[in-house]
Amino acid sequence: MGCKKMHRNTLRIIRKQYGYTYQMMADKLGITKSYYWQIENGKRGLSYEQAVQISSIFSKTPDEVFLPDYIK
Numbered sequence: 001m002g003c004k005k006m007h008r009n010t011l012r013i014i015r016k017q018y019g020y021t022y023q024m025m026a027d028k029l030g031i032t033k034s035y036y037w038q039i040e041n042g043k044r045g046l047s048y049e050q051a052v053q054i055s056s057i058f059s060k061t062p063d064e065v066f067l068p069d070y071i072k
Helices: 003-017 022-029 033-040 047-057 062-066
Strands: none
Touching: 003 033, 003 047, 003 062, 022 047, 033 062
């Protein structure tokens, strides 16, 4: 399993644990629902700043969300 797939699965799992929808995440990030969906599903890359912004919604570091296997 590649790193890209791992972060998508982790991001999806965390989002669902918090009870957030795609639309709720998009609203928190100031982007469209479609744009957020593309990030979560690996159709669009994201900047470091976006990774930090997404992670902060969950009170986590970018590594915890996007590189979970590297921090164990």
